[in-house]
Amino acid sequence: MSRKTTTLWRPTGPEELALVEASGWTAWPPRLPEQPIFYPVLDEDYAVRIARDWNVPASGSGHVTRFEVDxxxxxxxxVRQVGGETILELWVPAEELDEFNAHIVGRIEVVREFR
Structure with missing residues (x-):
């Protein structure tokens, strides 16, 4: 029996993406001290807006990743609604990220890139 998964997206800059790649595309890196929460999003369009409108100006490129979690x-x-109807996030405390990563099913994949 296969377990049911939920598709999540994560907008990310080049530094975080390099760490995901270093994990073999299977895990998100630990949060920095100023990042108490890991927040994947539930809508691809919302992830696109963050990657394009925030990550590109901040770091030169933005990437939208997609992954499945149990x-x-x-x-x-x-689910946290942090803006309009489709502005939905999950807030995962930094100290739970290892356990979160253990529940990722398959690989994290880049589905869009902006420069």
Whole structure:
């Protein structure tokens, strides 16, 4: 029996993307001290807007990644609406990121790039 997964997206800059690549495309890197929360998003369009409108000016490129996570595991994180109807995020405390990574199913893939 295969487990049910949920598709998540993550807008990311080049430094974080290099760390994901170094993991073999299987894990997100630990948060920095000023990053207490890891926040994947639930809508590709929202991830595109962050990658294009925030990551590109901040670091020269922005990337939209897509990945699958075990749905049952994700139930512990309430969906946060942080703007309009499609501005939805999960807030994963930094100290839970290793456990979150263990519930990623398959590989993290880059689906869009902006420069």
């Amino acid at each position: 749905t049952e595991f994700l139930e512990r994180y309430p």
